[in-house]
Amino acid sequence: AQSVAQPEDQVNVAEGNPLTVKCTYSVSGNPYLFWYVQYPNRGLQFLLKYITGDNLVKGSYGFEAEFNKSQTSFHLKKPSALVSDSALYFCAVFMIKAAGNKLTFGGGTRVLVKP
Amino acid sequence: EAGVAQSPRYKIIEKRQSVAFWCNPISGHATLYWxxxxxxxxxxxxxxxxxxxxxxxxxxxxxRFSAERLKGVDSTLKIQPAKLEDSAVYLCASSLFSGDYNEQFFGPGTRLTVL
Structure with missing residues (x-):
């Protein structure tokens, strides 16, 4: 079975400090990994994805993620967090199946950026 | 480009009642998810x-759940009869195709409360 885990329910960081949101995965075969963000009362928004190639993936709003095959991780990072980055972040793995392809999401990590 | 539309945004019903949600995906997106x-x-x-x-x-x-996507565009999701554990946000998403790694675009969701 393929799955993702987000070990932290919440991450607190001061504005201007680096932000890291952790994600580990378990898949058979090559992993296809995504990060989404969810603001209050809004749907999920795509941030970035890793399919193949460079292990450092750059995405929207200054976010990036590093794919680490040996550690089976895909941590989301931002060098300098903003108060507006406070939201719920989801890591997801794209599963290729005979009966349809689908995203399987982690449980989410709430990020709180304090001024 | 218009996003994924969903209605209603909020719904409160009593257990054993029926409810339906509507979704209009992004124009041209072949794949729709609930x-x-x-x-x-x-x-x-x-x-x-x-x-x-x-x-x-x-x-x-x-x-208890059923869904349809007549004419390959709009979709409805129905719950009949609802249970307390159905209280959740129901998200609709769409993507160009299901067989590639394009990101899914999410609607704002319908928050269902079952009393």
């Missing part, structure tokens, strides 16, 4: 359509 997001959890795929055909409904509780 997810259930219970508070504190990541979204869980209920059903996936490719045009007007069902690709994956393995996680759909078929004794």
């Amino acid at each position: 997810y259930q997001q219970i508070l504190g959890q990541g979204p869980k795929l209920l059903i996936q359509f490719q045009n007007n055909g069902v690709v994956d409904d393995s996680q759909l509780p078929k004794d």
Whole structure:
């Protein structure tokens, strides 16, 4: 079975400090990994994805993620967090199946950026 | 480009009642998804359509949930009868195709409360 885990329910960081949101995965075969963000009362928004190639993936709003095959991780990072980055972040793995392809999401990590 | 539209945004019903949700995907997107997001959890795929055909409904509780996508555009998700544990946000998403790694675009969701 393929799955993702987000070990932290919440991450607190001061504005201007680096932000890291952790994600580990378990898949058979090559992993296809995504990060989404969810603001209050809004749907999920795509941030970035890793399919193949460079292990450092750059995405929207200054976010990036590093794919680490040996550690089976895909941590989301931002060098300098903003108060507006406070939201719920989801890591997801794209599963290729005979009966349809689908995203399987982690449980989410709430990020709180304090001024 | 207009996003994924969903209605209603909020719905409160009593257990054993019926409810229906509507989704209009992004124009030209062949694949449509319905997810259930219970508070504190990541979204869980209920059903996936490719045009007007069902690709994956393995996680759909078929004794009470049904969904259709007539003409391969709009979709409705119905619950009949509702149970307390159906309280959740129901998210609709769409993507160009299901067989590649394009990101899914999510609507704002319908928050269902079952009393």
